[in-house]
Amino acid sequence: MTSPTHNASDKAPLDAVRAGELLDELAQQPTLVRLNQASAKLGEIKSVLGRVPVRLGCVSSFTLDPLKSVLELQAARAGMALESYIAPFGQFERVLIDPAAGLAGFRPDAVLVAVRLADVCPQLYSDFNGLKDGEAFALLDGWFDRLAVALQTFRQRSNAYLLIQNDEQPVNPALGIADAVSPGSQSEFIRTANRRLVDLAGTIPNTFVLDYDALVARVGRENWCDDRTRLYARIPVASRHYWRWAGFYVRHLRPLFGLTKKVIVLDADHTLWGGVVGDVGMHGIQLGHDFPGNAFIEFQQRILELHRRGVLLAIASKNEPGSVEQVLASHEEMVLKPNHFASMRVNWNPKPQSLQEIAEELNLGLDSFVFMDDSPVECDLMRKSLPQVLTVHLPRDPAGYPAIVDGLDCFDQWTISNEDRRRGDMYRAESERRQLKSAAIDMQSFYRQLDMTMVVSINQPAHVARASQMTNRTNQFNMHTRRCSEDDIRRLSTDGTHEVVTVALADKFGENGIIGMAVVGTGADAWTVRQFLMSCRVLGRAVETTLLRWIALRARAAGAKRLLAEFVPTGKNKPFSGFFADCGLSRAQATGDIQIWELGLERFEETLPDWIKVVVQAD
Amino acid sequence: MDNATRFRSIVSAILQIPEEEVTNDLTSERVDTWDSLNHINLIGALEQEFGLTLATENLEKSQSIPVLKSLLSQHGVHV
Numbered sequence: 001m002t003s004p005t006h007n008a009s010d011k012a013p014l015d016a017v018r019a020g021e022l023l024d025e026l027a028q029q030p031t032l033v034r035l036n037q038a039s040a041k042l043g044e045i046k047s048v049l050g051r052v053p054v055r056l057g058c059v060s061s062f063t064l065d066p067l068k069s070v071l072e073l074q075a076a077r078a079g080m081a082l083e084s085y086i087a088p089f090g091q092f093e094r095v096l097i098d099p100a101a102g103l104a105g106f107r108p109d110a111v112l113v114a115v116r117l118a119d120v121c122p123q124l125y126s127d128f129n130g131l132k133d134g135e136a137f138a139l140l141d142g143w144f145d146r147l148a149v150a151l152q153t154f155r156q157r158s159n160a161y162l163l164i165q166n167d168e169q170p171v172n173p174a175l176g177i178a179d180a181v182s183p184g185s186q187s188e189f190i191r192t193a194n195r196r197l198v199d200l201a202g203t204i205p206n207t208f209v210l211d212y213d214a215l216v217a218r219v220g221r222e223n224w225c226d227d228r229t230r231l232y233a234r235i236p237v238a239s240r241h242y243w244r245w246a247g248f249y250v251r252h253l254r255p256l257f258g259l260t261k262k263v264i265v266l267d268a269d270h271t272l273w274g275g276v277v278g279d280v281g282m283h284g285i286q287l288g289h290d291f292p293g294n295a296f297i298e299f300q301q302r303i304l305e306l307h308r309r310g311v312l313l314a315i316a317s318k319n320e321p322g323s324v325e326q327v328l329a330s331h332e333e334m335v336l337k338p339n340h341f342a343s344m345r346v347n348w349n350p351k352p353q354s355l356q357e358i359a360e361e362l363n364l365g366l367d368s369f370v371f372m373d374d375s376p377v378e379c380d381l382m383r384k385s386l387p388q389v390l391t392v393h394l395p396r397d398p399a400g401y402p403a404i405v406d407g408l409d410c411f412d413q414w415t416i417s418n419e420d421r422r423r424g425d426m427y428r429a430e431s432e433r434r435q436l437k438s439a440a441i442d443m444q445s446f447y448r449q450l451d452m453t454m455v456v457s458i459n460q461p462a463h464v465a466r467a468s469q470m471t472n473r474t475n476q477f478n479m480h481t482r483r484c485s486e487d488d489i490r491r492l493s494t495d496g497t498h499e500v501v502t503v504a505l506a507d508k509f510g511e512n513g514i515i516g517m518a519v520v521g522t523g524a525d526a527w528t529v530r531q532f533l534m535s536c537r538v539l540g541r542a543v544e545t546t547l548l549r550w551i552a553l554r555a556r557a558a559g560a561k562r563l564l565a566e567f568v569p570t571g572k573n574k575p576f577s578g579f580f581a582d583c584g585l586s587r588a589q590a591t592g593d594i595q596i597w598e599l600g601l602e603r604f605e606e607t608l609p610d611w612i613k614v615v616v617q618a619d
Numbered sequence: 620m621d622n623a624t625r626f627r628s629i630v631s632a633i634l635q636i637p638e639e640e641v642t643n644d645l646t647s648e649r650v651d652t653w654d655s656l657n658h659i660n661l662i663g664a665l666e667q668e669f670g671l672t673l674a675t676e677n678l679e680k681s682q683s684i685p686v687l688k689s690l691l692s693q694h695g696v697h698v
Binding site: 031033034036037040065066228229232233235239240 | 659660663
């Protein structure tokens with residue numbers, strides 16, 4: 001929607017801070033009036049907040065049009081500049097199958113398939129008791145066959161991610177109170193249908209199922225739908241839920257486009273416990289089995305669950321150094337212990353400064369951070385100083401804290417790897433390594449003291465999920481940040497013309513897990529590096545150089561004359577910019593932003609460093 | 620904000636037109652943005668802002684500002 005804005009206050013240009021505030025206000029009260037007012041500024045909001053361009057095609061069995069600008073607003077809030085295309089409703093099969101349909105011309109990065117079983121097989125919802133033995137499943141089979149054909153046909157033409165929503169349980173199941181306990185009941189049937197949808201999605205590459213039923217249940221089945229708009233205009237969802245509904249779709253897109261947050265930085269007083277430890281002492285703080293202490297315990301438990309999923313934790317607290325550390329180490333009710341935190345700043349510095357230091361220490365971009373504090377002043381300062389950080393203001397009443405954590409939808413990933421579960425340990429070991437580094441005399445002896453072993457695997461099926469995840473999460477030491485799905489990795493590692501190389505690293509402080517990956521095209525004359533990336537937590541230890549040399553030596557041994565590689569500056573991958581030159585490659589040519597680098601292998605004389613042990617695990 | 624001002628700002632926000640243009644001679648035929656989808660949004664917005672529930676038949680397009688005003692007054696909201 002484009003139209004002139006109405007009054008003078010609307011005319012001030014939006015910056016990232018103001019746009020963020022505007023969306024925060026909208027999230028508090030997402031009424032139709034406010035949604036429309038924000039939509040009038042959609043172009044500006046997108047341009048200041050949308051870092052990652054995403055094209056989303058939507059096909060549906062109902063009217064999805066009212067959600068278009070709401071989707072784009074929610075996407076901007078998540079860092080996406082979303083262009084959406086809503087196909088005419090009800091024609092979803094033709095739209096998916098027909099290469100001449102508008103969807104194909106739109107060239108989507110992802111396609112949302114929002115088809116309700118209630119629309120395609122209405123009897124399953126409105127006439128379930130009238131269906132005879134087997135008829136319900138016959139209807140479902142018929143529908144799944146059609147769906148599978150549509151999705152497979154689409155997949156032959158496009159690599160766009162497919163996101164399919166599952167089906168909601170009826171508000172009032174067909175057998176009333178007996179439904180829950182009767183074999184073959186309607187609610188059991190819908191559960192089975194949803195399970196089979198997951199199976200169907202598993203047969204089509206890059207296809208994901210969205211648990212729409214869980215969304216409806218969270219909000220409340222009775223209130224989700226507005227029968228008036230459903231019956232009159234085929235809009236099945238009440239308008240007061242549009243914001244939440246659109247947020248649900250965006251949440252599932254985030255991890256596919258590298259927009260998952262990685263770190264929570266927590267305040268201490270009034271956040272992890274009640275009271276000010278500096279005033280009341282360690283034994284005076286509120287933390288225990290009765291309110292308000294139990295609210296803080298639940299809050300910590302929620303944070304710990306996120307940590308176990310791979311989210312890093314840090315503290316930025318204004319306190320006397322040592323006081324917070326003492327509570328963490330010695331207060332017996334604390335759920336979060338010192339070993340759960342990758343970094344701590346307990347001092348009197350402004351918190352944006354502390355957060356920047358933490359970001360440098362962990363080697364992660366500021367847009368990977370979430371900051372939580374109960375103080376509106378600290379939150380305001382953080383939003384204004386570092387708008388890239390997602391600032392979460394905790395309410396006055398600690399009983400509301402656990403729900404705030406539950407409502408954070410920015411930490412999702414489609415798969416959770418072993419590296420995720422152990423990430424916290426690995427970052428802690430890293431801070432010990434840094435201490436060694438500052439004590440070491442020169443870099444060579446530092447490397448030597450680390451006693452590193454690099455395990456290189458080629459086309460390892462067990463590493464597919466992690467390899468794909470690294471392309472989605474790694475932004476800094478990455479040659480071009482082109483994302484790869486698990487299916488892409490699987491294809492590359494089995495097509496006979498590529499090698500997918502994954503690198504695990506161990507040292508005297510422990511295992512780092514898989515920290516680097518590369519994809520190399522193995523041509524006869526030239527090998528081409530198509531992916532090359534390394535987790536920032538191991539940079540500065542010459543692992544990246546060793547890996548590139550290892551690839552060059554392997555290419556030469558296979559008879560290749562040249563090694564080629566691309567570098568595409570992205571604004572976030574500065575750490576990569578000097579890498580190829582440092583490794584002795586020369587710049588061959590540039591096409592637009594794409595730089596081509598080359599290494600002649602016939603005169604290549606480098607060897608692998610003697611202070612890092614390289615073990616190869618071929619498939 | 621009195622009801623009349625509130626009414627104008629709601630219509631202005633949904634139809635994306637300046638508040639001054641929300642006058643009694645405004646009809647759905649005369650403004651492009653007053654299409655069937657936006658009309659449903661408009662009814663929804665009036666419900667949300669004034670705390671009412673309107674009957675489904677009001678989702679039918681072909682409307683004017685006076686019609687909306689009389690609909691609201693039937694529900695005790697005088698704009």
